[in-house]
Amino acid sequence: MDANKLNTVNGWKALHGGGLFGGKAKKSLVSWQSAKDKGVAKLHTLRQEEYEGRHYAIYAFSTKGELGDAEVKKLADAVAEMSLGDIRYQATGSPEFCSMHLFWHSERNNEQSERFNETSINLSDPERGVFVMIEAAGDQARLDAPFVAWGRNDDYLMTYTIPASAKL
Numbered sequence: 001m002d003a004n005k006l007n008t009v010n011g012w013k014a015l016h017g018g019g020l021f022g023g024k025a026k027k028s029l030v031s032w033q034s035a036k037d038k039g040v041a042k043l044h045t046l047r048q049e050e051y052e053g054r055h056y057a058i059y060a061f062s063t064k065g066e067l068g069d070a071e072v073k074k075l076a077d078a079v080a081e082m083s084l085g086d087i088r089y090q091a092t093g094s095p096e097f098c099s100m101h102l103f104w105h106s107e108r109n110n111e112q113s114e115r116f117n118e119t120s121i122n123l124s125d126p127e128r129g130v131f132v133m134i135e136a137a138g139d140q141a142r143l144d145a146p147f148v149a150w151g152r153n154d155d156y157l158m159t160y161t162i163p164a165s166a167k168l
Contacts, residue, residue, distance in 0.1 A: 001147055003040040005168050006032055014167045015160065031158055035151025042066060043148045043161065046076040046132070049084055056087050056136050057143040059161070063150055064129030075132060078123055091136035126157075135161055 005011030012025035012032070032038060041061040049056045060067060060075045123132040131150075137143050145161035152158070162168065 001040065001162070001166075001168050003149075003168075006040070006149055011168060015162060028160065032149065032151055034153065035158060036153050037063070038149070038151035039063065040147050040149050040162070043145050044072045044075075045143075046072070046079045047082075047087075048143065049087055050140070051084060051088060054088075054136055054138060055140045055143050056091050056134060057145070058082075058087065058132065058134050059145070059148065060123075060130065060132050061148050061150070062129050063131065063152065067130065071130070075123055075130075079132070087134055088136070091134040131157060131159075133159060141165065 005014065006029075009025050009029050012028040016024040016028065041063060043059045043061050044067055046058045046060055048058075058079045060072060124130060133148075135143060135145075142163055143161075144164045146164055147162040149160045149162060150157060
């Protein structure tokens with residue numbers, strides 16, 4: 001996995017596939033380049049579910065080094081308690097490198113944060129660089145993602161899971 005390839009449109013095309021005029025790749029590249037802090041981190045799969053042909057994965061990653069085994073186990077135990085309904089409600093499935101606010105609570109999204117604080121999902125610890133995210137996909141293979149590209153600007157985080165099939 002060569003993270004430097006994400007500094008080019010062709011790198012993002014490798015993730016998004018071709019597409020007419022490379023629109024998704026160009027948008028993702030602009031977002032990637034605008035991030036004040038960015039990187040590629042190892043993804044830890046905490047839980048996977050399937051409901052009516054839709055697949056869900058809960059991941060954890062760190063923007064400040066590798067997550068230890070004890071931390072991953074603690075997070076996996078916490079998400080094991082989540083209902084499938086909460087997982088489905090909170091899942092993202094963006095086709096681009098984009099903002100992820102679900103676990104990045106700020107004054108800008110307090111209304112949304114109130115809903116998530118009612119559940120057991122508030123597991124991220126931004127101060128320590130630990131983030132938990134839920135992603136949805138129609139294809140189980142898309143959720144086989146060993147890495148995540150992440151970018152941070154002030155009070156929000158952008159993510160894009162990098163599937164094992166990616167040619168980077």
